Amino acid sequence: MMLMVTLTEGGKAEGKVKRMCAPTWSVDAYRTYLTVLFSTSIMAPGIIIGFLYTRLARTYLESQRNPPHKEKSKRSPRQKVLIMIFSIVLVFWACFLPFWIWQLVRLYSSSLQLTTQTQKCINYLVTCLTYSN
Secondary structure, three states, X not given: OHHHEEEEXXXXXXXXXXXXXXXXXXXXXXXXXXXXXXXXXXXXXXXXXXXXXXXXXXXXXXXXOOOOOOOOOOOOHHHHHHHHHHHHHHHHHHHHHXXXXXXHHHHHOOOOOOOHHHHHHHHHHHHHHHHHO
């Protein structure tokens, strides 16, 4: 990313020069970059996490088939562990997927007609959701 930006200087406001990092790549290159980044940083880890936690849940269920003690409770420890495993995978997807969908929709959809303020709000909300994970 650092190789694909350049420092630009804007007009003076209140005696200060405004400096910004601006991308130097084309829209198609940026689109490709974000698509590859989404695939390698969200989709692949999400699928791997889902697969591994599914295996963990199966292993746990197999180890619990013959419990050493039989207690009657509203929710057995087996159910609590499975709910926790399911929750981990669900929270991963719920926190990261909205951010990435928003990024990709903005790149691939030319018919997105939202005000700048609405786009800022959506961007802020999905970014906060991502960091909350």
